[in-house]
Amino acid sequence: MAQFVIAPPRQPSLAIEGSTERFPLRRVYCVGRNYAAHAREMGNDPDREPPFFFSKPADAVCDAGGTVPYPPLTEDLHHEMELVVAIGVGGSDIDPAAATDHIWGYGAGLDLTRRDLQAQAKKLGRPWDWAKGFDQSAPCAPLIPASRIGHPVSGRIWLKVNGELRQEGDLADQIWPVADIVAICSRAVRLEPGDLILTGTPAGVGPLQPGDKIEGGIEGITDISLTIGPRA
Template identity: 45%
Template sequence: MTDTLFELPAIPVVPVVNECAGYPVGRIFCVGRNYAAHAAEMGVEVDREAPFYFTKSPANMVLSGAQVPYPPGTDNFHYEMELALALGSPLFQATPEQARAAIFGFGCALDMTRRDLQIRERKKQRPWSLGKDLENGTVLAPFTRASDWAATAERRIHLNVNGETRQDATLAELIWSIEEILCHLSQFYHLRPGDVILTGTPAGVGPVVSGDVIEGGIDGLQPIKMEINAEAGSVQ
């Protein structure tokens, strides 16, 4: 093998509940505007013809429990609580049945966002990368295997900041179901193990500042936590 000039960051690995081996993350896809109330609070309408996506770099991911600094370049740093799904087998031009069978597991996720930069770029019809794909901008809790958990409509998804509830909804409010997302996304990509999809956030997003503690959960999954700490690096 050819020697490299330098080393890249290690592939991030998410713990799996009750297992020794972890789940390596290769790609992160995110579904935009998948809760109508959240789209409304952002002042936009939902495109009900098809879901749309943006991506986040695995190298910018941290695990639940991370203490991270307030990011540079923003005065409006937002939390977004989401359900993440992880694939366990390849998927291309999938049927709903194939999509369900390809899911390895589920977990809680935070899609942290420089909201001012996202909105600025959105108004100029430019990509959202500065707002979305930031260091420490994706937080993942341990995954639970799909055989041990089902994304049923009544599952509560919620988030609090410093103990105060900010987001509180159920998975029934998802516009595009998990199967619909995977069937659609697999028309454009050869999806594979290591792919993680964040399925969107409910209403109630808002800013956090240094010193804030963010905690969230989805019924039956491992909870998620992150602290904004000006003195801290990140916990991998």
């Protein structure tokens, strides 16, 4: 058995609805601009060009339902409500027709974004890591096994802040549906059990402040709630 010079980091994981077991996390892939209206609100062309991906560290994922601190280095924290896909069977060059065979389950999550840092990175042509991959930047509701709910291709996705509806769309509005996203991602990297894919956000992203209460949901899958805490 391997010996380490320091204690190994904890294994990141995510809760499973109705179970004491947890889903171990390996990598987290995120899809940018996968809803046309959101692409437009961010000043981009929503045509069906190949999707682009960015990543978050696995330990940026945290269980929703509690309080997530307002992160440092930003004055413009934004919410982005997303469908979460959990990979249970690995593979490369996956055929879209077989993509659902690789999906363990689904959930609802937030891609929290330090928008001011992202804008600076875009302007300077730099990576988005500091804008997207900070601590607790991906709060997620407990996952739901696909064996229980099937593989949804439509359903309302929404988010409220302090009771005000901010984001609303439908999974059917995705430019690239889940099967295509899984297939395209698997051409660049081998997907493995424990990978998560956050599949993009509908229009209506906006700023958050300490004390804000967030509620959201995806029809037929699950709901999510959390509170933004004081600045870290």
